[in-house]
Amino acid sequence: MSSKPKFVYVTYIRSTPEKVWQALTDPAFTRQFWYGAYQECDWTVGSPWKLMIPDGRIADSGEVLESAPPNRLVLSWRNEFIEMREEGYSRMTYDIAAQGELTKLSVTHEMDRNESKLIAAVSGGWPMILASLKSLLETGASFAETRRWPEGM
């Protein structure tokens, strides 16, 4: 029995689902915690989605599969770099749920293949991005190293 590559990460943030949704979708927020990157998307089902590197390159692309602001967003997600593009589309889900004065954010990133370089790569990347997002919403400051794209990438 082999299980498909899947990354699951949960974090709790002292914030509201509306703020967390905004932080995950609004370029003014994502530039601060997502290494300067921003997304081009209108967040409606069927619309194209792009994750843009600050220099104008496309890092990842796909489309909106489900959109229920501020609680759930599902994207198809393909990395556009040569070494991972051929793997095709992964599936990325945000589940955003209020819990009292907190918000539970769950990120599930999975690929319907036996092995995936993309899922391995995002498994290393998501914890820093989501930790920086949590710091931004709770303290007003993201981590300095997540405010710009890493050199040479």
Next chain:
Amino acid sequence: MVDVATFKPNTVYVTYIAASPEKVWQALTDPAFTRQYFGGFSIDVEPKTGGAFYLRYPDGKVHMSGRVLDWSPPRRFSCTWVVEGMPEFRELPECIVTYEIEQAGGAVKLTMIESHSWDVPDAILQGGRTGWPAILSSLKSVLETGKPLDVKLAPPEGMVEAVKKAVAERAWAKG
């Protein structure tokens, strides 16, 4: 002492915290900190490899007990864990919980690794997979904002039954 080589990591949680390695170490090992973010439990640990380790309820009763496998401040803290506070759980074999602390740019990378020596059913692993994100999210908030998070947690559905079944079958003794 346990044979660490027979333990495999089943659950890993990574977070990054705007604090020094020393502060993160203190938050993990000082009862005044753990009470705030770890379900109200106070850590009680002999600060040396081979020392005794407990997590205590507010009234002093033991919730978890174990032995320190590695005490290397402020980089690595590893101990065995046995759940003492819940009758079904205390029959289970010990697991190992390891914290690794590394500088990562201006932040600290904290890695929690929960390892087991047997083929643990998912329904039991779900306990840690539900609990660690809440505990470590709250730890990060304590260090960055001074305020813990009040996360309501209960054992996940099916966990207690899975523990009872594993204990009845002595599932770890198979193979």
